[in-house]
Amino acid sequence: ERKGEREREREREKERKRERKRERESEIKKEREKERKKERKRERKKERKKERKRERKRERKKERKRERKKEREKERKERKKERKKERKRERKKGEKERKKEREKERKKERKKEREKERKRERKKERKKEREKEREREKERKKEREKERKKEKERERERKREREKERKKERKRERKKERKKERKKEREKERKREREKERKKERKREREKERKKERKKEREKERKKERKKEKERKREREKERKKEREKERKKERKREREKERKKERKREREKEREKERK
Incomplete structure (x- = not known):
């Protein structure tokens, strides 16, 4: 034994x-x-950031396109207006005047050309600036990548430390176990008694658990019943609404019928009045 x-x-x-x-x-x-x-959360955050950036880029592109279109339309209208003025002036002035006007026009054209050139230069400058910004973004991305790698390395280091700690813990546990083994023989009798007590305790705990489970089941049943009752209540309410709607329709029908009767009565009155006349 x-x-x-x-x-x-x-x-x-x-x-x-x-x-x-x-x-x-x-x-x-x-x-x-x-x-x-x-x-995964960090990756999703990065993706959302990239998507927002792409969206802003698309918006800027659209905006530039609209601006160019407006500019072309404006220039077209200006040229049309100028041609109209030119024809009017030509009709009124002589050759000398026309020459002067042409000179003025050439000056204006040259001025416009210079303005266009300045615009192109500004456009180039903005393009260069965007290129620089992209380069800076690349640099920032590299930095973030480095930081992420460092973070991973630190995380691996922490894991190694935790593993060491767990090994130490297991070692302490084994030492304790050996100590317990030496004490086992002296404690056999006491253990049997404690085992009996634990069995009783487990029995009580199981009994408590069963009571809790039964209580939960009853609660579930009550909830189901309340839900069904609510459903029945809603159905009754729907039926009452339908009935009220039917009654309103009937009432409106009766009202229209009364109106038609009154109308016919007035018509007959008018007819009799005509007959008397």
């Missing part, structure tokens, strides 16, 4: 060890899962 008791005790001890191992593995798994979630 003592041999059988020792055997059972060893089996229980093995089971406890396995349970602790499972718990440690579960903790490691949770840690990894947290890290993966954080990484």
Whole structure:
């Protein structure tokens, strides 16, 4: 019997060890899962940022296109106006005047050309500036990438530290276990008594759990019943609404009928009045 008791005790001890191992593995798994979630969150944030940037770029492009279109339209109208004025002036003035006017026009044209040239230069400058901005963005991206790699390295370092700590913990646990083994023989009798007590306690706990479960079931049933009652109430309300709607329709129908009768009565009165006349 003592041999059988020792055997059972060893089996229980093995089971406890396995349970602790499972718990440690579960903790490691949770840690990894947290890290993966954080990484995914960072990636999604980056993607959203890129998308906003692309959207702004598209908007700027559209805006520039609209501006160019407006500018061309404005120039076209200006040229049309100028041609009209020119024809009017030509009709009124002589050759000398026309020559002067042409000179003025050439000056204006040259001025416009210079203005266009300045615009092109400004456009080139803006383009260069955008190029520079893209280069700076690339640099910032590289920096962020470096930082991310460093962060990963630090994270690996922290994992190694945690692993060392877990190893130390396991070592302490094994030491404690050996100490417990030495004490086992002295505590056999006391253990049996404690085991009996634990069995009783577990029985009480199971009984409590069953009571809780029964309570939960009753609560679920009550909730279902309340839900059904609400549903029935809504259905009744719908029916009442339908009935009221029918009554309103009937009432409107009666009112129209009364109006038609009155109208016919007035018509007959008019006819009789005509007859008397």
